Amino acid sequence: QVQLVQSGAEVKKPGASVKVSCKASGYTFTSYGFAWVRQAPGQGLEWMGRISTYNGNTNYARKFQGRVTMTTDTSTSTAYLELRSLKSDDTAIYYCARTTSTWVDPWGQGTLVTVSS
Amino acid sequence: QSVLTQPPSVSGALGQRVTISCTGSSSNIGAGYEVHWYQKLPGTAPKLLIYGNNNRPSGVPERISGSKSGTSASLAITGLQAEDEADYYCQSYDSSLSGSFYVFGTGTKVTVL
Numbered sequence: 001q002v003q004l005v006q007s008g009a010e011v012k013k014p015g016a017s018v019k020v021s022c023k024a025s026g027y028t029f030t031s032y033g034f035a036w037v038r039q040a041p042g043q044g045l046e047w048m049g050r051i052s053t054y055n056g057n058t059n060y061a062r063k064f065q066g067r068v069t070m071t072t073d074t075s076t077s078t079a080y081l082e083l084r085s086l087k088s089d090d091t092a093i094y095y096c097a098r099t100t101s102t103w104v105d106p107w108g109q110g111t112l113v114t115v116s117s
Numbered sequence: 118q119s120v121l122t123q124p125p126s127v128s129g130a131l132g133q134r135v136t137i138s139c140t141g142s143s144s145n146i147g148a149g150y151e152v153h154w155y156q157k158l159p160g161t162a163p164k165l166l167i168y169g170n171n172n173r174p175s176g177v178p179e180r181i182s183g184s185k186s187g188t189s190a191s192l193a194i195t196g197l198q199a200e201d202e203a204d205y206y207c208q209s210y211d212s213s214l215s216g217s218f219y220v221f222g223t224g225t226k227v228t229v230l
Contacts, residue, residue: 035219039157044222044223045157047219050219059218100168101151105174109162
């Protein structure tokens with residue numbers, strides 16, 4: 001079955017960077033793109049961006065442009081999210097999800113990133 | 118702030134019907150972009166409930182349905198069950214002069230009385 005398994009929780013200091021991985025299995029990796037979504041404590045879902053596994057094209061939410069990089073490694077069927085210049089309000093659970101046309105399904109289990117001095 | 122507005126909460130008794138609205142504008146839902154719905158239970162990843170305005174993935178019960186009209190969309194849950202108590206989010210695409218982006222609604226908490 002289709003499965004997305006994300007890397008473990010991270011604790012970072014303000015100003016640092018974090019890189020979260022998402023390993024896919026159970027389907028042809030290059031047939032679908034990936035989206036990254038986060039949920040801060042007590043807040044709603046927030047779309048961060050998406051990446052095509054076919055050509056690497058990315059579309060980042062305006063809020064994160066200049067601070068985020070999404071990549072994929074087809075040799076290991078893994079997608080990556082890197083977020084730089086972390087601030088305390090970047091503390092959130094970060095989810096990867098497979099994209100079809102415009103919806104996302106399924107989702108990874110989530111990775112908690114805590115930004116604290 | 119999201120460009121898709123949902124009521125913060127809705128509630129209903131067991132067995133009743135509840136609806137959740139998702140109000141957008143001419144740059145997203147009103148422009149013809151599809152609306153999708155997700156269920157978020159505490160401590161778990163979101164789950165796709167409805168895609169393409171009114172399509173259910175396999176495994177989602179028929180008592181859950183979606184619709185879209187004009188600049189709004191709705192999710193309906195009939196025969197409300199205890200397991201339906203969760204947060205629900207709509208999602209669509211927004212294209213304006215400031216750019217084109219995917220967006221989530223503000224989220225709605227469903228409480229089963």
